[in-house]
Amino acid sequence: DSGVTQTPKHLITATGQRVTLRCSPRSGDLSVYWYQQSLDQGLQFLIQYYNGEERAKGNILERFSAQQFPDLHSELNLSSLELGDSALYFCASSPGGDRAYEQYFGPGTRLTVT
């Protein structure tokens, strides 16, 4: 158990819908990262937040957005869902200081778009 929690575990929804994935980082970790893992694209970095502010951005679609709240939990919003958005979405967190490089992954949310 990494200490990172993600809800829900599974999500099944229809095309065109909007969903919100939630992540709670490990206690004390200020950075939160979101990744998408699919069979054809592998493990792809989406976005990073540090203490409420966006720090780095990857291949995140415009239909996707994220934020980190004052209590440091983060949400990933996916809208106008397409079949190709079906994937495993991981959240990770990392401590600050000289261990900022070490990312702890949550168990993931499996999204199925039908």
Add this chain to the structure above:
Amino acid sequence: QQPVQSPQAVILREGEDAVINCSSSKALYSVHWYRQKHGEAPVFLMILLKGGEQKGHEKISASFNEKKQQSSLYLTASQLSYSGTYFCGPNAGGTSYGKLTFGQGTILTVHP
């Protein structure tokens, strides 16, 4: 751009050695290695930093050739618990320090 990992898959017997390579087309500040077991989340193994510093949890060794923009992970005397998919995540540093672009992964299977 995604780094290239090789081999794509390797099958070993317990006690055998393996090397997993990672090549990037970009100048690197660091290379991160993670292992993901089937149905689980990726787990941090180690980071190799420009200048030669290494930090990690497990008794796994790795090398980082900054000039060639390559890293190799050395798995010696493999154990059953080493089975999983290994990902390298090069990082360019600077403002993109947190951004890891993972390779497609190398599937390692260790048999008794």
